[in-house]
Amino acid sequence: MDKITAMDKIASTREAFIAGLMDVAPNDPKICLVSADSLKAARATPFVEKYPERCFEVGICEQNAVAFSAGLASTGLKPFFNTYAGFITMRACEQVRSFVAYPHLNVKLVGLNGGIYGGEREGVTHMVFEEFGILRSIAGMEIVVPADAGQARKATRALAQREGPAYMRLGSGREPVIFDDSMDFEFGQARVLREYGTDAAIIAIGPILKRAIIAAETLAKEGIKTTLVEVHTLKPLDKDTIAGVLRKTRAAVTLEDHNINGGLGSAVAEVIAEREPATLIRLGLQDVFAESGDAELLFDHFGMGVPHVCDAVRQLLARKRKT
């Protein structure tokens, strides 16, 4: 049986990040934490209490925090800077690009409140659904989006072992548990989670994967047989795995908690254009701003519900039949 749980539990990707940091910190004195008054949001108390000298609080100033982190990293330290994702990737975008990515410094950027699911009731200023596109266009920047807390903990450990700049998107702290503990995290690898058949591929990233799983199950009951793929490392993208699936399905639906421009859907479109021709429907925010609300209701409202995924697959099948 696969490693997908009943998905009826909740666990915090934020706490998982700190747990992952606590896993690696004892054996790696170079790991440290930079905060822009974000220790509380990051649930960082365990790390702060155990390693007070390795915590650097700069106050509410994300540009300064990224530049400061670059200074730390230039001496060989491995700073993890953690605050709301939009403030890192938009407000401090230039610092990320010119002083972390360009000198290829070992700064790990950990963004909270990623997507509308992570920002939910806070509203648009505290959500971010543009950062995949922003960061994907910065040379050498690695982008990881764990689907749940267990994966976030393992992704943190994986990133701590890697040299160079990276970004990890986390959520609100109320993410569904998708995988059981035995699910590994192998940086850079997309994975086929379910292979019902080759009618279409459903490719998803982040906690919204839960909906892709349910959609694939629903479709299977109707006799529509999809291949379900999880992409947790958006950059570098595992083009071979994605191309291999597209070669069989020639149709794909992407599902992401992000603007459809610039993120997973765009990345898959590039693979389609360059490697394996296929029809594609990109699900995500359709180039609009979201709004406050309950996280699950927001997904449904903005076209990222299970029925939307199922409808998109049916549309692709209808197109296939026409050709």
Added chain:
Amino acid sequence: MLTEKARQLRRDVFTMIHKCGDGHPGAALSITDLITALYFHVMRVDPKNPDWPARDRFILSKGHGCPSYYAALARRGFFPVDWLPTLRKLGSPLQGHPVMKKTPGVDMTTGSLGHGIPIGAGMAAAGRLAKLDYFVYVITGDGELNEGIVWEAVQSAAHMKLGRLIAFVDNNGWQSGGVIKDVSGLKDIAAPFAAFGWHTQEIDGHNFDQILGSIEKAQTETERPSVIVAHTIKGKGIPFTENDNAWHKRVPTQEELAAALNYLGGS
């Protein structure tokens, strides 16, 4: 000795910009004496081991002044002097603004203004964590202080008690578009630093006794970061470039180069 070294660096700067056909002579010449003092008297560095962990760090926050910086690094032995004329050319290790992983001795990539103090604060904090006694020196422009990130870092560096962070402000009074007091209104530079809790000094940035004295004094501060507001002359050292903002970004002609070298006593 420092005076002669500074003259040599100024000759290098003017020659370099003439040969590459691009650059900022005015901004490079106003910091030449500060850089000379740092690299030829003050800083603990080893040109044969540019990444030595215990070395003093330097960040040229006003990265466009890099011809002086490159000249100092070359003359100090970090790389061959014959690299200097390759400035800004394709394939050169000497980029238009400093790049840490291309040029031996450059401790941090800079260029986009405002980043020397925040990055220097990170280096100083890392030194404290590692129990290393190095100092971090920064040269920032005065116009550059318009950038908000400077003041974010001024606040946090003071709060963190980063006493080994020493920043010079190259106070030549000019920014790209004209006189600072007209363009952006910045007046008393030391006062806002002092208000955030920094140790402040004001010196003549072309007087080596004052430069060295102010650094010695700043080094005795164990908790307060230090700012040394250095009153400088943009284009200093060559009579026809001094205090003329036309030389902010201008390439000397063959005749101007010859006149400058003649004045600076060498080639």
